[in-house]
Amino acid sequence: MSITERFINALFRFLFRLLYSFDAKEFAKVPRKGPLMIVANHTSALDGPLMYVFLRPRRMSALAKEELWNHWFTRFVMNLWTSIPINRQNMSKEAMNSCFSVLRNGNILALAPAGTRSSDGALQQGKAGVAFIAYKEAVPLVPITLTGFEHSRRYWKKMRRAPLELRVGPVFEIVDNQGRLDAAKREHLVDEIMLRLAQQLPASLQGYYQNHPQVFTLTKLSNDLTEPTD
Numbered sequence: 001m002s003i004t005e006r007f008i009n010a011l012f013r014f015l016f017r018l019l020y021s022f023d024a025k026e027f028a029k030v031p032r033k034g035p036l037m038i039v040a041n042h043t044s045a046l047d048g049p050l051m052y053v054f055l056r057p058r059r060m061s062a063l064a065k066e067e068l069w070n071h072w073f074t075r076f077v078m079n080l081w082t083s084i085p086i087n088r089q090n091m092s093k094e095a096m097n098s099c100f101s102v103l104r105n106g107n108i109l110a111l112a113p114a115g116t117r118s119s120d121g122a123l124q125q126g127k128a129g130v131a132f133i134a135y136k137e138a139v140p141l142v143p144i145t146l147t148g149f150e151h152s153r154r155y156w157k158k159m160r161r162a163p164l165e166l167r168v169g170p171v172f173e174i175v176d177n178q179g180r181l182d183a184a185k186r187e188h189l190v191d192e193i194m195l196r197l198a199q200q201l202p203a204s205l206q207g208y209y210q211n212h213p214q215v216f217t218l219t220k221l222s223n224d225l226t227e228p229t230d
């Protein structure tokens with residue numbers, strides 16, 4: 001890790017601890033070695049950076065909207081953190097190959113299955129891309145939910161740190177990744193991945209998945225992977 005990245009990461013950690021209160025010990029539930037995918041809800045531009053700097057020294061690359069490369073500072077940070085630029089309407093073959101490369105190098109790929117930030121904090125319907133990557137690479141998946149960013153200013157006005165609810169759920173995996181992933185199976189798999197996130201949220205934030213049947217046939221918990229290793 002370069003001196004520049006060490007400084008930027010330390011600065012972000014300092015600012016997060018200054019402005020927010022949250023249980024960073026939750027990140028200890030993320031396996032410390034081996035390739036894996038983090039699937040997360042997306043309610044703020046800050047949820048990705050928070051995960052990145054507090055998951056160090058593990059290497060993580062996240063999918064980020066390509067517009068972030070239009071400004072010099074966000075472009076500098078995104079490149080420093082090896083983020084992958086994507087068109088939110090249509091993931092390019094280059095972006096997909098970058099995702100595969102991250103996982104094949106034994107690192108973490110982080111993404112928001114819904115694709116875009118939720119304006120009200122509730123879960124939106126998941127997109128097909130996450131299912132294709134997870135199915136093809138057959139790596140463990142870790143659901144992470146972060147809520148509370150939308151109330152930040154209310155606490156800052158009172159000179160208080162804004163509380164965030166951070167939850168790292170149990171590691172899970174795809175039961176069977178053999179054969180062709182057709183449209184129906186892809187949609188089913190996306191729903192199961194999103195339901196893993198919905199289980200960690202209050203009903204008011206489960207959005208599209210609030211009344212969805214909690215049935216899991218394509219994924220299962222990976223108890224042997226939930227304990228971090230040195």
